[in-house]
Amino acid sequence: MTNDRPALRRGIALTGAIALGALGLTACGDSDSGDNGVGVSLIVKTTTNPFFVAMQDGAEAAAADHGVDLTMAAGKADGDEETQIQAIENAIARGDAGILITPNGPSVVDALKKARDAGLYVIALDTPPDPADAVDITFATDNRQAGVLIGEWAAAQLDGEKATIALLDLFDDKVVSVDYDRDQGFLEGMGIDVADPAVNGDEAPTGTYSGGDYEIVGNEASQGAEDGGRTAMENLLTKNPDVNVVYTINEPAAYGAYQALEAAGREKDVVLVSVDGGCAGVDNVKEGVIGATSQQYPVKMAELGVEAIAELAESGTAPETTEGLDFFDTGVELVTDKPADGVESIDSAAAADLCWG
Numbered sequence: 001m002t003n004d005r006p007a008l009r010r011g012i013a014l015t016g017a018i019a020l021g022a023l024g025l026t027a028c029g030d031s032d033s034g035d036n037g038v039g040v041s042l043i044v045k046t047t048t049n050p051f052f053v054a055m056q057d058g059a060e061a062a063a064a065d066h067g068v069d070l071t072m073a074a075g076k077a078d079g080d081e082e083t084q085i086q087a088i089e090n091a092i093a094r095g096d097a098g099i100l101i102t103p104n105g106p107s108v109v110d111a112l113k114k115a116r117d118a119g120l121y122v123i124a125l126d127t128p129p130d131p132a133d134a135v136d137i138t139f140a141t142d143n144r145q146a147g148v149l150i151g152e153w154a155a156a157q158l159d160g161e162k163a164t165i166a167l168l169d170l171f172d173d174k175v176v177s178v179d180y181d182r183d184q185g186f187l188e189g190m191g192i193d194v195a196d197p198a199v200n201g202d203e204a205p206t207g208t209y210s211g212g213d214y215e216i217v218g219n220e221a222s223q224g225a226e227d228g229g230r231t232a233m234e235n236l237l238t239k240n241p242d243v244n245v246v247y248t249i250n251e252p253a254a255y256g257a258y259q260a261l262e263a264a265g266r267e268k269d270v271v272l273v274s275v276d277g278g279c280a281g282v283d284n285v286k287e288g289v290i291g292a293t294s295q296q297y298p299v300k301m302a303e304l305g306v307e308a309i310a311e312l313a314e315s316g317t318a319p320e321t322t323e324g325l326d327f328f329d330t331g332v333e334l335v336t337d338k339p340a341d342g343v344e345s346i347d348s349a350a351a352a353d354l355c356w357g
Contacts, residue, residue, distance in 0.1 A: 038313045039069045039096035040306055043087045045104050045127075047074045049224065049252065050278050050357030051298050052102065055125060057356075058299035059100065062306035070306070071096070078224050079171065081107040092118045098309035100302065101135075102126045105174050109134045121309055121318075125301045127178045128327060137308075137319055138327035139301045143181035143275070144188075146294035147247075149334040149343065150273035151189020153292045154245055155210045156340035157271045161244070163190065163214040166236040168229055168248040168257055169200055172221035179249065182275050183219070186247045190214070217243055222253035229256025237264055248274040251281030251293060258289050277335060278357035285335055286348040292336035295351055301330050 042059045044052035056072055063070035071094070073087035081104045088111040091099050098121035101108070112122050112134050124138040132138065155163070167186075170179040175198075183200045191210025195202040201219040208214065217240040220232035229248060236243060237260065246261070248254040254274035261267040267289075274281065277295025284290040308319040322329040333354075334345040 037069065038067070038098075038310055039071065039091075039094055040309050041071045041073065041087060041091035041094075041096050041099045041101075042302065042305075043084050043091075043099060043101040044072075044074045044125075045078050045084075045102045046076070046080070049078070049250075050280070051126075051250075051276060051296075054278075054298045054356035055102070055302040058302035059306050062303040062310075066306060066310040068306055068310050075104050079104050079174065081105045084108050085111045088112060088115050091115060091120060096120055097313045098122065100125050100305040100309075103129045103176070105176060106130055121312055123305045123308060123319075125305055126296075126298065127176060130175065130177060132177075132326060137321060139304050139308075139319075139330055140327050141275075141294075141296035141332050142325070142329050143178050144185040146275045146296065146332045147182040147185020147187075148189035149294050149332065149345075150247070150275065150292050151186040151191075152343045153189075153334060153336060153340050153345070154186075154247075154271050154273050155190045156343060157291065157338070158211050158245070160211045162212055163209055163245050164240060164242050165190075165214060165216045165245045165247065166233065166240075166243045166257075167200070167216065167219045168222045168232045168236075168246065168253050169219050170221065170224050170249045172219070175199075182249055183247065186273070190245075215240075222249060222256065224250050224253055226252045226256040226259075229253030230260045231256075233257035233260035237261075237266070241266070244270050246270055246272045248272070250274060251276040251278055251284065251290065254281070254290050254293075255284060258284075277333070277351060277355055279352065279355040280357060282335060282348050282351045282355045285337060285351070288337075291338065292334060292345070295333045295335050295346075295354060297330050297354070297356075299356055304328070304330070 075083045100123050102125050122135040124135040128138040184194045184197045205216045222228035222232045251274045273292050275294045335351040336345050339345050
C-alpha cells in the first residue's frame, strides 16, 4: 500500500472530498507528536477482505508518523461481534487513548459505551454503529451516495428497458447501516421509491423507475463474500432467469454473482454494479466483469482516524463532521469505462491510481 498512498492523497484532493482543515488535524508525516505513549486500537471487521487489510496498512503508516502505539484486532468473519467486544475490553484494560472500529453489528454498542465511559475516544470507520452516537465520530464513505451513483448509472444503461432487479445485500439476520444505505441508495439512484430508507426489501416489488418499468426479483444475503454472492445470484436466477440488473453490496459478492451469471450464460445480458473500488474490483471494471463500482478510500479513513486521536491527545482538538452530514465524509467516485450522461465518473485507469488491496 505504500506506493498507492501518495496517489490516493492526490486523487482525493482533486475531488475536494477530504479537507484536513475541517478536522483540525495536521497532515500525514508532519506531526511532531513524537513518542507520546498514545495507545490506539484498530478493530476491523475481518482480515479476509482487502478493504480492511488496507485500513490496517494506513493505520500502521500513520501510527509510525505520529508515534502512536497501535494495537490491531479483527473479527474472525464479517459479523463476528464477540471477538470485537473482547478487543474493546482489551483496549480499556490497556488504558488506550482511543479506538478505531468498523463495527460488526449492534452487539458491540454496549462495549463501546464502556470504552467511552472509561475515557477512550471512539471513532467508527466505514460503518457507523446503530445508534450513530454510540461513537464520538464516524469517518466513512457516504454509502447512500455510493449507492445512488451506481443506481443512476445502471438506469442510464437500460435506456428505457424494463429493469428486472436482483439485490445482493450483506446480511439477512442483522441490520447495519452500510447494508441498507447502499441498497436503498441504489434504488433511489434508479428512481425507485423506497418505503423506509433504513429497511431493505420493503419497497414495492413492481413499479416505475426513472427510465420505465421495474420488477424486483428479491433480496439475498451474500455476507459480502464471493461464495455468498455466487449462491445468492443462483437463488435469484432460479426465481427469475430474466434478471438484467444486479446490485451487489461489494466487489467480492459481485465477482461471485458474475460466476453464477456466467454459468447460466447470462453474463453479457446483465448490468452488474457494486461498491468498493479495490484494485481487484477496478480490474474487473476494466475487464467488463463489473459495469460500474463506487470507489471508497479505506487507507484515508484509517490514516485520518489515527491522526485524530493523536491530535486529540496532544492538543485537545477533536475532529469535526463534514458540513451537512453527521459523519466525516472520506469521499466516493463512480468508476466505469462506459460513462453515462449526467453521471460524473472516472475510468478504470484513473481508479487504478487510487485503488487498494
